[in-house]
Amino acid sequence: MSAGQIHDLGYKRYVGSRRAVSTRWTVIMRHQIATAWAGWWRFKLWLVAAFMVTAVSSVLLYTLGDKLFRRIGGFGGALTRFVDGILPDSTIWYCKAGFLVSLAISATVVAGDLQSGAFTFYFARSMRPRDYVLGKLAGLGVILALIMAAGPLVLALVRVGLSDDLDQAIAMLPTLYKALAVGALGTVLYTAIPLGFSALIANRRHAMAVWAAYYLLVGWLALGLSLLTTPALSALDLASALHAVSLHLFGLHETGRAGDPPTSAALIAILGHAAIAIGLVVWRVRRAQQTGVGGAS
Amino acid sequence: MTALIELGGLTKRYGAITALDGVTAAVDGKIIGLLGPNGAGKSTLLKCMLGLLPYEGTARVLGLEAARDGAEIRDRVGYMPEQESFLSGMSAVELCTYAGELSGLPRTEAMQRAHAALYYAGLEEKRYQPIDGYSTGMKQRVKLAQALVHDPEILFLDEPTNGLDPRSREEMLALIVDLPVRRGCAIVLSTHLLPDVDRVCDQAVIMHRGGVRFAGTIDELRGARGRDSELLVTVKADAARLADELTRAGATCRVTSPIALQVDLPASATSQLVFAAARTAGLQVRELGVRRESVEAAFLRVLGEDGAARTAAPGPHDGGAR
Numbered sequence: 297m298s299a300g301q302i303h304d305l306g307y308k309r310y311v312g313s314r315r316a317v318s319t320r321w322t323v324i325m326r327h328q329i330a331t332a333w334a335g336w337w338r339f340k341l342w343l344v345a346a347f348m349v350t351a352v353s354s355v356l357l358y359t360l361g362d363k364l365f366r367r368i369g370g371f372g373g374a375l376t377r378f379v380d381g382i383l384p385d386s387t388i389w390y391c392k393a394g395f396l397v398s399l400a401i402s403a404t405v406v407a408g409d410l411q412s413g414a415f416t417f418y419f420a421r422s423m424r425p426r427d428y429v430l431g432k433l434a435g436l437g438v439i440l441a442l443i444m445a446a447g448p449l450v451l452a453l454v455r456v457g458l459s460d461d462l463d464q465a466i467a468m469l470p471t472l473y474k475a476l477a478v479g480a481l482g483t484v485l486y487t488a489i490p491l492g493f494s495a496l497i498a499n500r501r502h503a504m505a506v507w508a509a510y511y512l513l514v515g516w517l518a519l520g521l522s523l524l525t526t527p528a529l530s531a532l533d534l535a536s537a538l539h540a541v542s543l544h545l546f547g548l549h550e551t552g553r554a555g556d557p558p559t560s561a562a563l564i565a566i567l568g569h570a571a572i573a574i575g576l577v578v579w580r581v582r583r584a585q586q587t588g589v590g591g592a593s
Numbered sequence: 594m595t596a597l598i599e600l601g602g603l604t605k606r607y608g609a610i611t612a613l614d615g616v617t618a619a620v621d622g623k624i625i626g627l628l629g630p631n632g633a634g635k636s637t638l639l640k641c642m643l644g645l646l647p648y649e650g651t652a653r654v655l656g657l658e659a660a661r662d663g664a665e666i667r668d669r670v671g672y673m674p675e676q677e678s679f680l681s682g683m684s685a686v687e688l689c690t691y692a693g694e695l696s697g698l699p700r701t702e703a704m705q706r707a708h709a710a711l712y713y714a715g716l717e718e719k720r721y722q723p724i725d726g727y728s729t730g731m732k733q734r735v736k737l738a739q740a741l742v743h744d745p746e747i748l749f750l751d752e753p754t755n756g757l758d759p760r761s762r763e764e765m766l767a768l769i770v771d772l773p774v775r776r777g778c779a780i781v782l783s784t785h786l787l788p789d790v791d792r793v794c795d796q797a798v799i800m801h802r803g804g805v806r807f808a809g810t811i812d813e814l815r816g817a818r819g820r821d822s823e824l825l826v827t828v829k830a831d832a833a834r835l836a837d838e839l840t841r842a843g844a845t846c847r848v849t850s851p852i853a854l855q856v857d858l859p860a861s862a863t864s865q866l867v868f869a870a871a872r873t874a875g876l877q878v879r880e881l882g883v884r885r886e887s888v889e890a891a892f893l894r895v896l897g898e899d900g901a902a903r904t905a906a907p908g909p910h911d912g913g914a915r
Binding site (some may be wrong): 306307309310312315316317320323324327331334408409411413414417418419420421422423424460495510512585586 | 640641642643645646653663664665667668676677678680681682688691692694695696697698699702709711739743744760775776777803
């Protein structure tokens with residue numbers, strides 16, 4: 297622009313209606329989803345991986361669930377356990393994809409906004425802290441649900457679809473709810489908990505590192521200690537906790553590993569972590585609202 | 594008619610510290626300079642006016658009470674922050690569209706207005722590039738555009754010319770002057786750069802130690818000091834000769850350039866003494882006016898000795914008054 301020259305495409309005062317303040321969190325949600333979708337390695341790659349898990353599991357369900365195959369290869373019930381366990385055991389694989397997405401996205405959200413000064417951008421407008429928290433949780437929730445909930449739901453549909461007759465299909469319907477419950481819990485795990493870490497540590501890279509360290513190292517340590525002390529301790533390995541809940545819902549908890557945590561401990565661990573994490577996010581965002589606009593003085 | 598900003602006994606305490614101490618003022622105008630040394634309470638006042646902090650007393654912006662209608666005020670106010678406040682990885686168009694949507698505009702409207710605001714701010718084709726690679730001047734333009742995109746009635750500009758080279762500063766000031774004319778929005782300009790205030794503002798609010806020390810027009814700020822006995826005289830040539838003549842007549846003179854001098858007339862004398870002295874010296878008076886303070890001098894006077902000392906010795910993060 298040359299000095300003194302002002303361009304204007306024509307200005308008209310806006311007289312139309314504005315979106316209600318109470319629904320503006322959906323703008324943040326859409327933006328969060330669009331941002332995650334923009335790159336390959338942060339989300340799409342792991343979505344493809346989750347799709348592969350679903351595809352392979354579906355093929356296994358279809359082939360091993362075949363009546364003839366079951367008749368000739370019962371292996372003393374081992375095959376039945378394997379087939380019944382395909383869906384709940386698939387959470388182990390979805391957890392790996394979910395963790396990687398949470399590492400790349402969930403664990404960086406609040407920390408990234410703190411670093412870039414984005415809270416000033418948000419709160420100079422009519423956004424409230426709860427709009428931000430809700431928008432981010434919902435956006436991340438949709439992203440993680442595509443990894444953690446969509447796959448189990450598809451597998452549950454495959455199982456229902458492979459029923460021998462209508463009566464069996466109706467009897468299998470609760471599988472859908474159970475798959476949704478596992479998916480929802482997994483979504484909460486990889487959405488809220490890493491978001492809490494990103495609120496706790498105001499640096500993107502550090503938040504990623506601490507979340508990874510907590511998830512992997514504390515998890516392994518807890519698993520190891522649980523073998524020496526009490527199985528409940530292994531609930532601190534969040535992936536194991538989710539697997540334990542999944543096995544319980546599908547009635548396979550008796551066949552789980554020796555170190556698997558009790559279901560109640562697993563649920564408390566996941567939901568407790570999530571509650572603390574959401575509390576941290578709310579605290580951090582409220583604080584950012586009051587200090588972000590107009591400098592710190 | 595309701596004033597743009599009305600403050601009544603506005604008090605804000607952070608524990609034992611009183612950031613705003615019963616601030617009372619009614620502010621109107623097109624471009625209002627908000628001045629004060631660091632720690633004067635400008636930021637706290639801004640936060641209270643945007644409804645971001647609880648307070649005692651009243652703070653009405655556009656006739657709305659900030660404590661109750663903060664969200665509506667923020668829909669009708671644009672804020673250009675001093676510090677960077679961008680979202681990493683976004684282009685200027687994406688950021689401004691997002692800003693418009695967050696302020697309640699429908700997506701299509703937000704996008705159209707984002708383009709218009711960025712074009713107006715002078716970003717033209719660069720608006721499609723990621724902000725991360727922008728220069729300081731370009732970032733300042735994006736900050737202005739994102740504050741404008743939702744069509745605010747008041748713009749709060751926090752140090753808008755900070756870090757700009759002289760040319761970019763001129764362009765930014767030209768935009769600030771143009772905004773009330775073209776878009777009909779009032780501007781509250783918070784800055785340490787007093788020449789900027791002198792150049793663009795028609796009103797000033799000076800804050801110090803949590804209180805308002807002055808609120809009024811720039812002319813009142815400077816002219817309140819003007820007296821008929823303190824004159825500025827410009828002659829065609831040889832100001833020194835006129836100074837000698839006036840000194841003989843009892844005036845006190847200071848030659849500021851070969852053609853200009855400041856004159857303090859003796860008691861009971863009028864400006865006729867200057868013309869008489871010029872006639873005697875054979876000089877032609879080109880301009881004669883009441884001497885007024887610069888905005889900087891008026892600012893320091895309003896703050897008093899304590900304020901002057903504070904602004905003269907800014908801390909490590911303190912812009913200080915310039």
